[in-house]
Amino acid sequence: MRAVAVQAAPVLPSGLFERLAWHWRYNPKLEFWIAWYSMVFFYNLFGVVFVGMTRVMPPPQPWWDTPRVVQWFNDNHNGLLVGFGIIFLVSGLTAACNALIGYSMRRMSVSRAFAYSYIAIYSVSALPGMLLTAIALTVGAMRPERDPELIYWLYDMGFMCFVGTMGIFLIGTLVWMIAILIDKNRVLPKWFGYLNICNLITEFVVATSWVFKKGVFAWNGAIAFWVDTAVFAVYTVAFIYLLRKMIKREDFGDGPLPA
């Protein structure tokens, strides 16, 4: 098979749609940018749904009595069902984020085993990260007349799946961290490697939420929730920024495509 003759890219036109059309046709980094914008879109939507619509972040109290839990579901009925409907719909976008991170490891001076194990581990990360929570709280919200004890059980399932599921993120972060720290190509800075350690440690700390129902170690506590979420937010913003830098640095030129 022969490569298609290369067309010289015309000058970037003005006007939003013309520019988008130009990028679609000529931008040699289009595949990267599709994945990067999917990731940014996903994390923004995640924030809107979990904070604004479903009120899952910050989480309600683990020590409420049953009527208060039922009331929480009733207060947030539509927010939960619509918000998690959106999450069910866009959950596959997490694959774009994992693909970019996997690619960053392909560029490093490390074995391909790192990229492959990261993509394999994170291909199911949406389940403990959000989907199991979303399923439990959706089922909790869909029948307000359900036995309150069962609604309470779904509430526990929802929040413990959200805060207390750790291993996938622990091992996934560990794989990326090792790759960054031993990489000689300087694809990502070393300080970010160390930031991975912070994210990794939070995964140990949140284990306390399985034991404590009150105080700083409970699922809504200052340590198990707030410190954990703050670290995760800094970590996420950092890697979104660094992946953008990585894409900008890639030098493809505009040569012919591989056939």
Add this chain to the structure above:
Amino acid sequence: MNRDDGELLLFWLVPVLGVTWLVAFLVFPGFVHPMSPTMSAEQVAAFYRDPENLPRIRYSMVVFNWFCIALIPFVSLIVMQIRRMSHRTPILQYCYLGCLTGGPVLFFIANLFWLLAAFRPERRPELTQMFNDLAWVTFTGQVGFLVAQCVFLALAIFLDRQARPVFKSWVAHFNLLIAAALAPASFVALFLTGPIAWDGFLSFWVRNSAIALWIVVMTLVLGKNIYERRREAGIAR
């Protein structure tokens, strides 16, 4: 046996699995006339306690438990086609790979909830109803990975700019159409009646027909590609 012959083995698993899934689908009494979300806890419990239904629920779900994950090798063959496309990076291939496990694993979880509901149907009806709800919401609502998979494949086909692209562009449009057909099912829990409810026109009939149609059409275009490539490479059938 050369390395491409192995792909043929995986490919010919698909029709076998298709028949298995169709039989299991027809045997499960909750699918033939999809169970209504408006059933009371007592009615749901009676459905599982019915001596006519119970073995059919268990056997069909055991079959799904065995074979639902078997979709992954098939979709991996599509990854091999994406690898052959004229892309600058492996990003879309990784995106697609990252979606493969999601759909079947979520179906697997729905399947567990159904099996648990059928394990001790003599339990309190409210408990059986809760497991039944968990099963249906997981089964119907979890279309995100399938939607993303279709969209990523469509993008990969559009960006495969070579004289003889791996898939024709209608395959991309077809995948986008399937993605659109699956999308409404995400909002399954919002309504207990109407087209979005889990027994409704969009969430049950359109969604499940779209998945079946996708498997059939993708099997055909994939088979055509695999056999054409073998002919070109001069490998005897």
